[in-house]
Amino acid sequence: MDRKKMMPIGPMMIEHRLIERMIRVMRMELDRFLRQKKADPEIIMTFVDFIRTYADRCHHGKEEDILFQKLGEKEISKEHRKMMDELLKDHRWARQQTKDVVVATNKYNSGDDKEFLTITARLSALTEFYPKHIEKEDKHFFLPVMRYFSQEEKDSMLVEGYEFDQTLIHEKYKQIVEQSEKYVEAAGKETS
Numbered sequence: 325m326d327r328k329k330m331m332p333i334g335p336m337m338i339e340h341r342l343i344e345r346m347i348r349v350m351r352m353e354l355d356r357f358l359r360q361k362k363a364d365p366e367i368i369m370t371f372v373d374f375i376r377t378y379a380d381r382c383h384h385g386k387e388e389d390i391l392f393q394k395l396g397e398k399e400i401s402k403e404h405r406k407m408m409d410e411l412l413k414d415h416r417w418a419r420q421q422t423k424d425v426v427v428a429t430n431k432y433n434s435g436d437d438k439e440f441l442t443i444t445a446r447l448s449a450l451t452e453f454y455p456k457h458i459e460k461e462d463k464h465f466f467l468p469v470m471r472y473f474s475q476e477e478k479d480s481m482l483v484e485g486y487e488f489d490q491t492l493i494h495e496k497y498k499q500i501v502e503q504s505e506k507y508v509e510a511a512g513k514e515t516s
Contacts, residue, residue: 335485336391336466339383340458346374351451353443362473363443365433368425375422382492384415390484391469398472404479407465414457421446421453 350371357363392408400408428442470478 335482335489336383336386337462339378342460343383343454344458346371346379347451347454350447351439354447355452355478357447357492358514359442361365361440362439363429363432365429368429368443368447371430371447372422373424375418377492377496379421380415380419381495382457382489384418386485386488388412388415390488394477395469395472398471399496400469404465404469408469409464411457414453416462418450418453418457421450504506 345405353367353371355363392412395404395408425443425446428446432439432443473481
């Protein structure tokens, strides 16, 4: 596909389709957890990694750091400004739900079976949230706000989006190395 003919929202809408696929998997696993009255911490952490890295850092990151930032420099309608603020609030809410899943899963993994309810409630909330959030962006925000940009600005945002994506894997694994270094350093102090 010719990048020059693609609007900057094209890749974001493609990302929505992948997020929707993962949400379907999450729902199926959540149903299994509820039937079995048992959670699988390993698959939960796979979901968390996907949500944090792909849905939030990659997808929401491009929205916030590129599209919303550029829109913030424009004279946009009150309706679009309000919706952008709602989308930002949605992103913060999803981050908190995901953080709560991690905390609950760690406790559950340590033997606190009561956290099963928190895990399933937060996962359920996320699986209900994302389809509505995506629909709001796809049908009511992304396309209408493109009218505020010239073709040159759209092309520039598209390039920024591709550059943003290219830095993600390096960012993720740099963080993993830094966390590993801290862990090894702390473990070394304990044995000294």
